[in-house]
Amino acid sequence: MKKLINSPQTLLADALRGVAAAHGQLSVDFENRIVFSTAPREGRVALVSGGGSGHEPLHSGLVGAGMLDAACAGEIFTSPTPDQILAAATRVNTGAGVLFVVKNYTGDLLNFEMAAELAREQGIDVASVVVADDVAVEDSTWTAGRRGVGTTLIMEKVAGAAAARGWSLEKVHALAKRIADAGRSMGAALTSCTVPAVGKPSFDLPEDEMELGVGIHGEPGRKRVPMMSAAELSHAFVESITTDYDFSGKPVIALLTGLGGTPLIELYAMFAEVSDRLNELNITMARSLVGNYVTSLDMRGCSLTLVAADNEILDLWDAPVNTPALRWND
């Protein structure tokens, strides 16, 4: 294992120190491992997310004006704990309520659910939305349901903009659920990731094969297939996603995220093919984002997310945002 770390045990704490050093507009609670926005939130709904670390910039890099108010960082690939999430909710609540954005993994669900109960006991109005957008899970052996991946980022951006405009918790929650219902993702891995504390790749993948429908923790996918070209893989992604949801007649927000170890030039080559394929299917790509946004440590590969939008969602997508990973119109 070759990694730029001091030790696996201190990696998360060291990274949080780096986040604090690099981004003066964020405030880091090192004890509770929470990254807070310092943007004013007087009287408006606050957004809290979090999850296992190793998917950066999700979620800490998406904290700031127009997006998340707080992100709770768990250990690598391990959910944050309820007391951590409660500490975040308590600090960002202005009285207008808090929305929890949760990815569909058992540990995340249980810990956010418990945190919501504890927060309500303290009089904080909490609503939760669960992202379960990974179409790869449908035909696999999983029974814990679909995993949450790229739709999370699009939801955090759009719901964050709505909260910044002063929407009520009920309205922000309903909007977030609309995004959850309208988002689908599919990914593939060319190599395994290596969890620092484990020190070796999570699974073996031969040089001439790829794992289609991989999870962002290296969970098994739909199937192991011979290596594909960018065109072939893009077609497979679009095929899986559009078979699962009817995007016709709706403007689409597209996210192609690298999984951490794939260069941007390959992601753009992939995206060109995605764009062509959507054109052939008469699906209008209204907005797009290409880069490393929802990653899996050093895994090579990528994941495509499509969210069916409307004018209201697009307007919120375009609204000002100022976070380490996303920044426009601010």
Next chain:
Amino acid sequence: MPETLTINALQQWLHRFASEITRQADWLTELDSAIGDADHGTNMVRGTAAVVTKLDGRMTGTVQELLKAVGMTMVSTVGGASGSLYGTFFIEMARNSPADVRLNGSELENALHAGVNGVIARGHATVGDKTMIDALEPAVTALSRSLADGRQLQCSIAAAAAAATTGRDSTKPLVARKGRASYLGERSAGHIDPGAASAAILLAALAASIGEGTA
């Protein structure tokens, strides 16, 4: 024969739970590496050790306060799904315990039932899903039946512990339907569920400590 459980007996239970978890940690981790992510032993050792530290700092208070402190400590130190489930077990026990320094048989029965129901509500698992519920549910059923038959508390708790062990072993041939092991589908069969194993340790520790600590 004593028919109440004092707060000291409960503390002995939790100390024994911690020491048994530590003694059997490698086995729990081995079970977890077969069908999960190989951290159940480590996580439970960390959580139960934190509980012991917490208990050593405060020997007073009510049963309610004690169990709530245990639950909150497990939630914040075990992590993942197990931390939330064990935490819920103790917190729900606390909510359904008397604000007193002792529990009688029916109060213990109520509290344990509430704890198990809390785990079921949190994890949405039922008997046969290959989870800790496979050990916990038969244990509280055995406890209730034994108490209803007019048997003594100590004897009834021993019956509960025996039922938990049988329940633990019943998970071996099952295909997991909940939690991380469910990701393996058919490949999860042939292994004891690590959560059911730690839950059986929890009941065995209660049976072992009640013999020493009733008053």
